[in-house]
């Protein structure tokens with residue numbers, strides 16, 4: 001008998017104009033709100049003016065740090081907030097998610113952070129948290145972790161617990177229409193990668209496969225169109241659904257070598273996460289397929305890669321190589337820079353490969369890659 005587990009806590013509400021439901025959702029779970037936004041809250045002036053309850057607005061500029069989350073929690077306490085919302089990209093959502101967890105559990109981020117903190121278990125529920133994504137990619141609106149940077153430790157680490165999955169994800173593709181092309185490209189490639197890696201993961205289950213397949217199909221249809229015409233609402237909706245699908249797939253089936261390497265690269269040079277994933281995706285698929293064909297020719301991940309190639313190209317008879325070619329063409333069409341152009345130096349590859357071997361994402365990779373394989377991937381992506 002097969003056995004698997006699939007976490008589904010949280011409501012996901014999808015639709016153009018759906019952000020109008022935010023006041024009702026807030027009223028359903030609180031009386032005073034902390035609302036995290038991007039650096040310019042004015043972009044959402046209309047939404048913020050109609051929340052229907054006293055709200056403290058907390059702008060988040062850049063990636064969340066341990067200190068920033070401490071300030072967010074202090075702001076929420078001062079305001080007496082009993083509900084948290086986040087309107088923004090992955091960084092904004094992660095800030096709100098971390099603050100909601102700390103308001104429910106007490107303590108400091110370092111008490112709970114993996115790797116650099118005490119890693120204490122998160123046992124109590126977060127205060128209700130509503131995620132309203134304005135980009136399509138990270139899947140943070142449905143995942144159980146928040147990534148924080150600690151400049152003192154020069155690394156990023158996660159707060160993680162099933163209790164951190166947002167109480168509601170309010171997914172309104174209209175909010176992503178103003179997303180500039182470069183962000184659409186990078187976050188969209190992240191969404192695609194976060195569907196593809198769980199799809200070939202040893203932790204995949206029939207339910208994670210179902211959402212991953214749907215996400216790959218949506219990204220294949222929507223990514224290039226959303227980049228070419230930001231006002232294409234159908235393409236924007238496809239990418240918003242691909243983002244949710246990626247978040248649900250990775251939360252249940254883990255990721256792989258793309259994210260193992262991208263996490264270390266993100267702590268080494270200032271490369272946007274989605275750009276790192278985009279540059280690594282084709283080289284990692286190539287390396288995984290070569291290693292599987294050499295060591296385990298009947299491995300089910302090879303069939304998965306072929307199925308993904310068919311979904312990406314729209315050709316049911318597509319070979320894995322056709323899927324890799326589709327990814328490389330998409331990178332060119334979306335004008336995504338190579339890692340070398342963003343400051344990654346060839347001499348950094350060795351250190352990155354060694355660190356990535358130890359990353360938790362590597363456990364979701366379908367085959368064990370050697371340090372030499374990872375160096376070759378970095379050379380290909382650089």
Ligand SMILES: [Zn+2]
Nearest residue numbers: 190194273277
């Ligand atoms: Zn990612």
